[in-house]
Amino acid sequence: MSASTNLFRIGELAKAAGISERTIDYYTKLGLIAPEKRTMKNYRLYSTETLDTLKRINQLKQEKYTLDEIKERLEQWRSLGGDQDMTDKLTQLEIHLKQLEREVKELSPILREMKPSQKRQALASILPKGAACIQSLQILINQFTSMS
Structure with missing residues (x-):
């Protein structure tokens, strides 16, 4: 991490998030994340909030959300005012609800046989x-x- 500004260069962010630089480029192009600023040499710098967003994206991807659905969720959460605890809890709640919905669907055929x-x-x-x-x-x- 850059010592003076607490911002990540793309390689540092990729390593911290456990994803590839190419994925970060792709997410940036899709508008899922955005660099905080650029250096004099035009390197993109990303904030720790971006790292948190990447973790949220990964959680939602594991729950089979599409990137379009993820983008929609991120936009909704950003419109709430950016309270980190709130968006983390909403992410977890949404993931739990999706799991519950999936489990209920799996139970339906079993219930019909009971x-x-x-x-x-x-x-x-x-x-x-x-x-x-x-x-x-x-x-x-x-x-x-x-x-x-």
Whole structure:
């Protein structure tokens, strides 16, 4: 990392993020990330926030989001004002919701094959946690909608 400015050159950023310089170039061209500034020799310099963004991109890619979907998410989160903790938590929440959605889809064929008594037993075991999750999401949604 550059000692005087705490900014990464592309090679340093690539190494810190565990990706290739070529990937950073590609993400820059797509508008997923942007250099903070350029040096006198025209080297691109990236901030630590860019490193955090690259980590978010990697998490979302692992969850099978397309780069277009990732770009859309990043733009939404940036419009929130750039609070790092908030965007980290929203990223994690979105990833968990996507995992939950995928798991529910995987369970659907299994549920169709179950006997009614088995379905009731399964419902009884997940209902309290499911209701708590739904209530938490309602509280979150209400907080967002009350702000507008």
